[in-house]
Amino acid sequence: MDAILDSIFPLSPQFFVGALTAVVMVHLILGTIPLLIYFERKISAYIQDRMGPNRVGFDLGLPVLQKLFRGFGFWGLGQSLADGLKFILKEDYMPKGADRALFTLAPALAVVPAFIGWAIIPWGGEFLLPTIEFFGREWVSGGYASVMVADINVGFIYLLAIASLGIYGITLGGWASNNKYSFLGGLRASAGMISYEIPMGMTILATLLLVGSFAPSVIVEDQVRNGWFILAQPIAAVVFFACILAEANRAPFDNAEAEQELVGGYHTEYSAMRFALFFLAEYAHMMTSSAFFTLLFLGGYHVPFIELTSPEATGFLAVFVKINVFFIKVVGLVCFMMVIRWTVPRIRYDQVLKLCWSSLIPLSLVLVVATSIMLKLGATEWWQMALMNLVLLIALVPTATLLFNSKTVNKKLPMAGSRFSPLREQDVSTAPVSRTALDDDNPFNKAARPV
């Protein structure tokens, strides 16, 4: 027995901290998602001049709790909890002709990548772990450890690889439903997501050229020294943000679930917890990509002029403050995504793909080339990079309008038999024929007619 324990313990500090971070952060993120759904409802309500949820508290309909809370509504915070509980109690239905295995597998495939993607996010920087020993045995040896799930040197490659896996769940969910709308939604989602992966990869490349490492902890430390990369690479930041919106299937790129065209898109046929998993996956994906953006462009856990958030601070308090700072940045970005969703109209599907293939990809490619030339010239200060971005932007706008000028965007396909293109010898009259409608003295008609 002792021999076996001796072979396992003491654990390395990185393994212990990593496992601890995994357990804590999974619960933290799972607990934040209902709160984010509540935020989304409140934000949409305020944008549309409504109140939003403000009644449902935590009494769960139990008389004891109702008496205890005296009808206090907790500002509607219980709404998401009630929704979640309701999802478990609803019927999980599968339509006829659906692929049984894939229909069940798809939500799991959507939610798992969204939950393991953030394994390389450095939530709290370095932590000096004291040696943990009790019962006369050293269980965990002390030392420095990064407060992240896995401190691996190929961090960004891992994140990109996992983020792409989310497509499978959505595409398979759409295909397995045996519903034409779902199928089209799945197709649209897969085409959109793989398209936006390319500019995303290239903007990351343009930023990583400034660091020279894939390791997330090194990227944050570099930003602490040289200024946040949103200052050095503003174009990359904007393109990257557009890409994570498209990757998370959020408005204005959420054509996969465009209600007017495709009912609910890939999750039309889903109900109960399988639907909830898709919903959860979307929010988890938003959080993961926002953390990604924070790590790459907003300096991770760093806040300027606060000593506790510098990489040198390794105490317990410092780690606590850093995790909070990181989380506040992430939630702020997610709320920004929500504001975008409720203010920017959805872009038409062909325009979404066109935006990617004929503007974002050439733009990010030019950005990579320009950044590498700047590196060759030895000009890597943030203001030199920002200047390069500005020059690039001014030079590219006239070039792009010359290069990609297509005039046949809104061509209308004739739909034979409709009132705009009637069949031969078919009389299509759109004028009102009833006498009531044509009566000018009718007060209702007067009211309806514009002055």
Place this chain on the structure above:
Amino acid sequence: MTPLTPLMPGSLATVSLEDYGPILILLAMAVTFAVANIVLSLIIGPRRDGKVKELAYESGMNPIGTARKRFNVRFYLIAVTFLVFDVEVIFLYPWAITYANVDPASPEATLFLFRVLFFMLTTVIAYVYGYRKGVFRFD
């Protein structure tokens, strides 16, 4: 020319499988969460069947035929074009890390830069070809 020195400091020396251990814990938690939720609602939820209920919901119309039909070939074109660019981006990652660690004044830096510019040129040619062929016209 002098042989290239290892440019990614400590990259191979620090690789150990133990670093990936916590990811497995995370993966196990995520899979458990997903499976438990699906199974839970399958057990707890009610079960009622019906002739009309089992139809796919297509805006209230009776579904005509199956949904697994042929679809627009443009989706294939996007996938194939994506492959070209994605492979390029993946090749560029190791280059970017190496290039960023080279002394910019050295002749190796110039060599690295022009090599990759040539590499990108091949992709640009592919892009222009695709553009002229109308791969990127989605309307």
